[in-house]
Amino acid sequence: MLLYELIITDTECCYDEYSEDFDIGIFESEAQAREIAEYYLNNIAGFCQYPCTYRIVPKEVLGQVQSNEVWLVSGWDLNEELDEIHIVESECLVSRDQAEAVLSDMKKRHQRDEWVINHQPIGKCYWEEGFDRYTYSIPDRPELPSE
Secondary structure: OEEEEEEEEOOOOOEEEEEEEEEEEEEHEEEEEEHHHHHHHHHHHOOOOOOOOEEEEEEEOOOOOOOOOOEEEEEEEEOOOOOEEEEOOOOOOOOHHHHHHHHHHHHOOOOOOEEEEEEEEEEOOOOOOOOOOOOOOOOOOOOOOOO
């Protein structure tokens, strides 16, 4: 069985090995994922204001889905800006126990800084809100008097 992961990317915020990705959700069909992507790109704050693209990733389900939900294991490294790079992700898993076993195996095969097990309902948007960009600058520090 295949499920389809919808990821929307803010292309202006990508650099080097980093991609500004929003994991929208896991869906039963590619058509459903595409329809939701188009809705986000035309209606949801941030996604419709900035140059965003989407991709739909087919994900194999390892087992029989029992309760309309799946688990995914992800690992990544952090760059100097503390952004996630070198991301590895499992296929869709059908139980927390299965996810923990896959996590153990993935840790042996991939050296990564961080790991997580995510639980996602099938057909529900995981990222429901829009986004905005904020820029900030660090003010110059005043010189401290020398002693």
